[in-house]
Amino acid sequence: MRCGWGLRWPDAVLWVVLAAAAVFEGLVGLVAALVLLTAAVVLFRRSPVWTVCAHVAAAAAPALVLAPTVTNLPWVWPFFAAGVFGFRAGRWAAEPVLLPLAAVLLAGLPVSVLADGSVRGGFGVLFGVYDWSVLVLIVLAVVLGPWLLGRYLRLRAELSAAGLDQAALRERTRIARDMHDSLGHEWGLVALRAAALEVAPDLPERHRLAAGELRAGVAAATERLQEIIGVLGPRDERTDVGALVERAAAAGMDVSWTPAGPSPEPVERAVHRIVREGLTNAAKHAPGAPVSVRVERSYDTTTVTVANGQMAARPGPGGGTGLAGLADHVRSLGGTLTAEPRDDGFALVAELPHDARPAPAGPPARRRLAGVARTPLLAGTAVAVLTMALYATVGAGNSLDPEVFEKIVPGAPQADVEAVLPPFQILGDPERMLSDPPKGADCRYHWASEQTDERLFFRLCFVADRLVLKETVPRGAISAGEER
Incomplete structure (x- = not known):
C-alpha cells in the first residue's frame, strides 16, 4: 500500500521513528533531520x-x-x-x-x-x-x-x-x-x-x-x-542483452536500447528472454518499424520495456505460445508481464522483483x-x-610536571613557556569542562603527571604571544562539565 510520493507505509513509519530520534537534538538538529530524512525516504x-x-x-x-x-x-x-x-x-x-x-x-x-x-x-x-x-x-x-x-x-x-x-x-x-x-x-x-x-x-x-x-x-x-x-x-542461461540488440540491429532492425546496472542473475536471464521475445515479435508483426528496448532498475525491481511502432498485423487473442510461456516464466519469478497494443504500436512490459528468485547456488x-x-x-x-598507536604516542608525551607548572609565570613570553611544555596535549575536549578562555586566546591542555582530586590537568592560555592565564583543573570539573 502506498501513501503518496510513491512511498509505502513502512517508509512512512520509518520516517516517523527516525524523526522522533532527532527530537532531542535541538531545533537546528531537528530541522536538519526532517529535511534529510524526508529526502532519504523518498530517494x-x-x-x-x-x-x-x-x-x-x-x-x-x-x-x-x-x-x-x-x-x-x-x-x-x-x-x-x-x-x-x-x-x-x-x-x-x-x-x-x-x-x-x-x-x-x-x-x-x-x-x-x-x-x-x-x-x-x-x-x-x-x-x-x-x-x-x-x-x-x-x-x-x-x-x-x-x-x-x-x-x-x-x-x-x-x-x-x-x-x-x-x-x-x-x-x-x-x-x-x-x-x-x-x-x-x-x-x-x-x-x-x-x-x-x-x-x-x-x-x-x-x-x-x-x-x-x-x-x-x-x-x-x-x-x-x-x-x-x-x-x-x-532454461537459456544467456544474459547479454546488449549482444542480443546488436544482432538484431545487424540484421536490419531499427532498434535502440537503454541499459541499466546489474541485477540478480535470474533476473538478468529473464530480461534476456523477454527482450528476445519482444524483438522476435517485432520482426514478425512489425517489420521495418522502429523498436526501443529499455531496462530500468531500482533497488528492488527491474522493469523491461520492448516497444515497437505500428504493426502490420496484430495477433489475435490467445495467439502465440511464446508470450504465454514467457508470462508463466515471469509469474514464476513473482513478476508481472503485460503485452498490449498502444496508439503508436505495441509494447511488452515486464516488472521483475529482485528477491523472488535470487542468484543460483554458490558458496x-x-x-x-x-x-x-x-x-x-x-x-x-x-x-x-593507527588510532591506538597515535593515542599511545601522544599519551606518552602530554603530561606536565606540577613543579614545572608552578615555576611558569603569567606574562612570560609564549616561546619561553612552550620550551618547558610537553610536546603533545590532551587528546580530547577538556575545554568544554571549563569557563570560556580570554577572548582570542590560544590555549594548551596537559595532564598533570601526578594527579590528585584537586589537580587533574592544566590549562595555559596565550594572547599576543604572552601567557595570560594558567589554571589547575580539579577532578570535579569532569562531572561539572558533563552537566553543562
Whole structure:
C-alpha cells in the first residue's frame, strides 16, 4: 500500500521513528533531520547507497566541525539513521557500499585537520587525524555492521531460493527426458507405420489418405512435444542483452536500447528472454518499424520495456505460445508481464522483483559474506591500529610536571613557556569542562603527571604571544562539565 510520493507505509513509519530520534537534538538538529530524512525516504529506492553516504556525511560534519571532536558528538541521530539505512541497503540493494562510503570518510580527513587545527594550532593537525580515525571506527561499527547483517540475510535468502530453483530445474529436466524417451519413441514408431501404410500398393486410396493424415498428425504432435520439452528443460542461461540488440540491429532492425546496472542473475536471464521475445515479435508483426528496448532498475525491481511502432498485423487473442510461456516464466519469478497494443504500436512490459528468485547456488552465505567483509575489516583493523598507536604516542608525551607548572609565570613570553611544555596535549575536549578562555586566546591542555582530586590537568592560555592565564583543573570539573 502506498501513501503518496510513491512511498509505502513502512517508509512512512520509518520516517516517523527516525524523526522522533532527532527530537532531542535541538531545533537546528531537528530541522536538519526532517529535511534529510524526508529526502532519504523518498530517494532510497532509487539510490540506496548514496542515501547511506548522505547520512554518514551528516554525522561526520558536525562531529568533526562543530565539536570539533567525536568524543563529544553534537548529534547522534545521523549515526542511528545511517545504521538503519545501512541495514536496508545491505538487505535489498545489489550495488556495493564500500567505495562510496570510503570516499565520504576520506573527504572528512582534511575537514577534521582544518577544524582541529583552527582551534589547537599545530597540535590540531595530529589531533585532527585522531579525531578522524575515531570517527571511522564509529562508522564501521554503527553503519557497516548493520550493512553486513543485511547483506548476510540477503545472501542466505538467495542461496535458499537457489536451492529450490535447482531442485525444480532437475525435476523439469527429468520429466523432459522421460517424455522424450517414452512418448518420442512411441510416436516415432506410429509415424513410421503410418508412412508404410501411406505407400502400400494394395491399400485402397481412401485408406492411404487416412494414413497420410495420421502421419501428419503424429508429426505435428511430435513438434509440439519438442516445444514442451524445451519449456521443461534447462532454461537459456544467456544474459547479454546488449549482444542480443546488436544482432538484431545487424540484421536490419531499427532498434535502440537503454541499459541499466546489474541485477540478480535470474533476473538478468529473464530480461534476456523477454527482450528476445519482444524483438522476435517485432520482426514478425512489425517489420521495418522502429523498436526501443529499455531496462530500468531500482533497488528492488527491474522493469523491461520492448516497444515497437505500428504493426502490420496484430495477433489475435490467445495467439502465440511464446508470450504465454514467457508470462508463466515471469509469474514464476513473482513478476508481472503485460503485452498490449498502444496508439503508436505495441509494447511488452515486464516488472521483475529482485528477491523472488535470487542468484543460483554458490558458496555458503557465510563464506560469501566473509569475502564481502574482508576489505572493510582489514581497513578497520588498520585504522584501529593507527588510532591506538597515535593515542599511545601522544599519551606518552602530554603530561606536565606540577613543579614545572608552578615555576611558569603569567606574562612570560609564549616561546619561553612552550620550551618547558610537553610536546603533545590532551587528546580530547577538556575545554568544554571549563569557563570560556580570554577572548582570542590560544590555549594548551596537559595532564598533570601526578594527579590528585584537586589537580587533574592544566590549562595555559596565550594572547599576543604572552601567557595570560594558567589554571589547575580539579577532578570535579569532569562531572561539572558533563552537566553543562
